[in-house]
Amino acid sequence: MNTELEILVSPYTGYCFGVKRAMSLLEEGLARSRGMPVYTAGDIIHNPQAIERLESRGVEKVASVDKLSEGDTFVIRAHGVHPRIIENAERKNIDIIDTTCPFVKRSQDYVKLLSAGKRDIIIIGDRDHPEVKGLSGHAGRKPRIIKSMEEAERLPELERAGVIIQTTFSARESESIVEELNKRIPDLKVFNTICKATVKRRKATMDIARNVDLMLVVGGKGSSNTRRLHYMCRDRNIMSRHIETADEIDESWFRDIRRVGLTTGTSTPDWVLTEVKKKLHRISEDC
Numbered sequence: 001m002n003t004e005l006e007i008l009v010s011p012y013t014g015y016c017f018g019v020k021r022a023m024s025l026l027e028e029g030l031a032r033s034r035g036m037p038v039y040t041a042g043d044i045i046h047n048p049q050a051i052e053r054l055e056s057r058g059v060e061k062v063a064s065v066d067k068l069s070e071g072d073t074f075v076i077r078a079h080g081v082h083p084r085i086i087e088n089a090e091r092k093n094i095d096i097i098d099t100t101c102p103f104v105k106r107s108q109d110y111v112k113l114l115s116a117g118k119r120d121i122i123i124i125g126d127r128d129h130p131e132v133k134g135l136s137g138h139a140g141r142k143p144r145i146i147k148s149m150e151e152a153e154r155l156p157e158l159e160r161a162g163v164i165i166q167t168t169f170s171a172r173e174s175e176s177i178v179e180e181l182n183k184r185i186p187d188l189k190v191f192n193t194i195c196k197a198t199v200k201r202r203k204a205t206m207d208i209a210r211n212v213d214l215m216l217v218v219g220g221k222g223s224s225n226t227r228r229l230h231y232m233c234r235d236r237n238i239m240s241r242h243i244e245t246a247d248e249i250d251e252s253w254f255r256d257i258r259r260v261g262l263t264t265g266t267s268t269p270d271w272v273l274t275e276v277k278k279k280l281h282r283i284s285e286d287c
């Protein structure tokens with residue numbers, strides 16, 4: 001590299017509304033627990049660096065509420081959980097702090113509504129994602145979970161069905177899937193539950209990505225919305241790297257690079273992005 005790096009940062013970085021809210025409720029839980037551990041069902045957010053800091057402050061992940069006792073503090077993550085977990089916690093008189101994002105809650109309510117209307121429920125999303133697992137629990141009967149056109153085409157004949165979309169799913173892919181479902185199912189009710197925060201973030205990311213030589217997408221490797229930002233760039237032949245921390249950045253990436261774009265997933269803490277920016281400025285100065 002022989003010219004200073006120009007760094008373009010997306011206007012939408014750091015925690016989204018739902019993650020900010022979850023983290024602030026978790027802080028309340030930590031204050032309430034007076035030094036005792038605060039338990040979460042799985043990671044409260046998909047970011048290992050944030051989780052590491054929380055663990056050092058007494059946040060512990062548990063596989064099941066069976067391991068908890070009366071009076072323990074239990075935090076439900078932003079993605080929501082299967083209602084059975086909440087019922088078990090209530091039965092055991094556990095202190096519950098529910099940080100389920102209001103947008104995820106709205107999807108859960110739609111699932112309940114469709115279930116009450118005796119419709120088959122189709123969830124467009126990743127069956128292993130905690131949000132989808134939680135949503136499935138709100139359906140009276142087993143929902144059908146699909147994430148591709150091929151899976152949509154393989155669905156059996158259905159007369160009446162309702163569709164819910166994972167909040168972080170691709171708008172483009174879900175549109176084609178819904179189009180296919182509309183052709184196949186005579187009475188189809190669709191709730192577009194894709195979160196606007198992720199839509200704005202994707203658009204801003206692509207606006208920057210089209211104008212840079214390299215895109216750096218910062219966030220947990222297990223974060224589906226972060227991975228999607230990276231795939232979106234890659235699928236449009238834009239050079240992109242998905243990193244979790246500044247330590248992963250290699251100076252050799254910036255040979256012949258003049259403009260670099262920065263974006264983050266919705267669960268990436270600001271301090272992680274700050275470290276990345278600092279490293280990029282150091283690399284730029286050293287050139």
Ligand code: SF4
Nearest residue numbers: 016018101103167195
């Ligand atoms: S991405 Fe949207 S749905 Fe998910 S936590 Fe953030 S605000 Fe809520």
